[in-house]
Amino acid sequence: MKTFTSFLLLTVSGLVLSKENISDSFLPLFNSGDRQDITEYLANNMAKSALEGFGIDAHVDTFLNTQNTHGELTLLKQLPAKNGHDHLLVLSKNNQLTYTLVINRENKKPHGINYFFLRNTPLEADLKTNLSKKQVANALSVFTERLSKKDAFSGVILVAKNEEIIFNQAVGLANREWRVKNTLDTRFALGSINKMFTALAVLNLIEQGKLKFEDRLTDYVDSSWLPKGEVDKITIRQLLTHTSGLGNFFNEEFINSNKELYRDLNNYKPLISSMPLHFSPGTQNRYSNSGMLMLGLVVEKVSGMSYYDFVQKHIYDKANMPQAGSFELDSTTPNLATGYLKRMHSDTWVNSTYTRAVKGSPAGGGFASAKDLHNYALALTSYKLLNKELTESAYSEKSKYNSAKWYGYGFSVGGTPDNRIVGHGGAYLGVDARVDMHLDKGYVVVILANQSDVVSPVRRKINELLARMSD
Numbered sequence: 019m020k021t022f023t024s025f026l027l028l029t030v031s032g033l034v035l036s037k038e039n040i041s042d043s044f045l046p047l048f049n050s051g052d053r054q055d056i057t058e059y060l061a062n063n064m065a066k067s068a069l070e071g072f073g074i075d076a077h078v079d080t081f082l083n084t085q086n087t088h089g090e091l092t093l094l095k096q097l098p099a100k101n102g103h104d105h106l107l108v109l110s111k112n113n114q115l116t117y118t119l120v121i122n123r124e125n126k127k128p129h130g131i132n133y134f135f136l137r138n139t140p141l142e143a144d145l146k147t148n149l150s151k152k153q154v155a156n157a158l159s160v161f162t163e164r165l166s167k168k169d170a171f172s173g174v175i176l177v178a179k180n181e182e183i184i185f186n187q188a189v190g191l192a193n194r195e196w197r198v199k200n201t202l203d204t205r206f207a208l209g210s211i212n213k214m215f216t217a218l219a220v221l222n223l224i225e226q227g228k229l230k231f232e233d234r235l236t237d238y239v240d241s242s243w244l245p246k247g248e249v250d251k252i253t254i255r256q257l258l259t260h261t262s263g264l265g266n267f268f269n270e271e272f273i274n275s276n277k278e279l280y281r282d283l284n285n286y287k288p289l290i291s292s293m294p295l296h297f298s299p300g301t302q303n304r305y306s307n308s309g310m311l312m313l314g315l316v317v318e319k320v321s322g323m324s325y326y327d328f329v330q331k332h333i334y335d336k337a338n339m340p341q342a343g344s345f346e347l348d349s350t351t352p353n354l355a356t357g358y359l360k361r362m363h364s365d366t367w368v369n370s371t372y373t374r375a376v377k378g379s380p381a382g383g384g385f386a387s388a389k390d391l392h393n394y395a396l397a398l399t400s401y402k403l404l405n406k407e408l409t410e411s412a413y414s415e416k417s418k419y420n421s422a423k424w425y426g427y428g429f430s431v432g433g434t435p436d437n438r439i440v441g442h443g444g445a446y447l448g449v450d451a452r453v454d455m456h457l458d459k460g461y462v463v464v465i466l467a468n469q470s471d472v473v474s475p476v477r478r479k480i481n482e483l484l485a486r487m488s489d
Contacts, residue, residue, distance in 0.1 A: 173467030206466035209444020217428020247295035259421035280375035314380025337397035339390035357448020370448025413440035
């Protein structure tokens with residue numbers, strides 16, 4: 019799986035950019051961070067299809083948050099174009115990491131920009147020299163403090179070698195309105211990290227013999243939940259591997275709805291039943307939040323417990339995760355970080371609480387501390403949550419079932435053959451999170467942020483330093 023620090027679908031028409039003036043026109047716009055200039059530029063130059071597909075707000079928001087994360091980009095070198103795409107080697111002012119800025123342009127005139135992204139491009143000299151654990155910790159501390167001072171990271175970072183914590187630091191504000199600082203015990207929103215817990219709940223029922231991979235969804239969930247089509251073919255395995263054909267309930271209807279409605283799984287029914295099946299089950303893969311929510315319903319039907327109670331009993335309690343849970347955002351829950359992001363309509367940070375469902379679901383939205391997730395990783399990889407066979411199956415790729423090569427059963431799968439990295443990320447408005455388990459090295463990396471689009475540079479820096487650690 020390719021990892022990009024950002025991916026912006028910015029389709030531009032009516033503008034011809036030559037190699038000579040890309041850095042002269044595009045980079046100054048990015049570096050300005052000026053909300054009005056960026057909005058005007060995108061509104062005047064984006065293709066009609068892009069505006070209709072996502073809306074100007076979404077594009078401007080993404081642009082602003084990426085710019086806030088990286089600060090100014092300094093052009094280091096104009097690289098040769100590849101397949102009509104322009105490549106610029108740039109340096110991020112905020113994190114001092116190098117990237118290739120790839121600008122995808124139309125083949126036909128006016129050769130407008132389809133999209134751009136920043137691709138990790140470490141310089142060879144940066145990856146030399148062995149480091150001790152202390153040196154790694156010191157380097158991460160300097161890096162984290164730099165980002166915090168530039169308002170480019172607010173959250174907590176934990177790096178461990180098995181049980182031994184190498185680095186653990188909290189920076190930034192859990193609540194900007196009241197100037198409450200993040201601490202090592204702050205509970206952060208996890209986004210899609212919860213998909214691992216949903217998958218483990220299902221695998222627990224399979225381990226108990228109460229459920230099978232090839233069981234049909236319609237054996238457990240009433241067909242009124244589902245769209246028309248071949249939904250009777252959807253299996254438990256397909257839901258786990260995102261090959262069911264079901265879509266994403268975070269759609270326009272959800273965006274425009276009252277978020278206080280979503281306190282129980284049944285409240286999502288209108289969103290899911292109204293969305294068409296994207297393909298015949300098992301024939302393709304498409305990341306599906308709706309599919310994960312269906313698995314939550316299956317857990318409830320088979321276990322006779324609420325999804326939330328089942329996860330609490332079989333995962334959070336077993337893994338010693340005392341701060342973890344799915345909390346209603348309008349209740350008084352101590353030590354919850356509030357999410358923030360940059361938006362087109364505001365010059366200041368925007369509180370994202372009211373953009374999210376009032377309570378998380380099997381697709382994501384729970385909370386936990388960094389220590390909770392360290393304990394979870396230790397429990398999982400020592401087979402305390404599932405037997406060895408099912409655990410290792412969960413974080414093994416499932417391309418033979420037409421799943422993405424980087425996905426297992428609710429787990430992302432990456433790294434190299436001698437340094438397998440499994441886990442999951444989570445991102446939403448004002449939420450960015452990552453848990454990585456380095457299976458062959460014993461490292462556990464937890465990055466939790468209450469800010470949009472900030473985890474990727476931190477994850478990259480950690481991985482580069484761990485690759486150089488000598489003990």
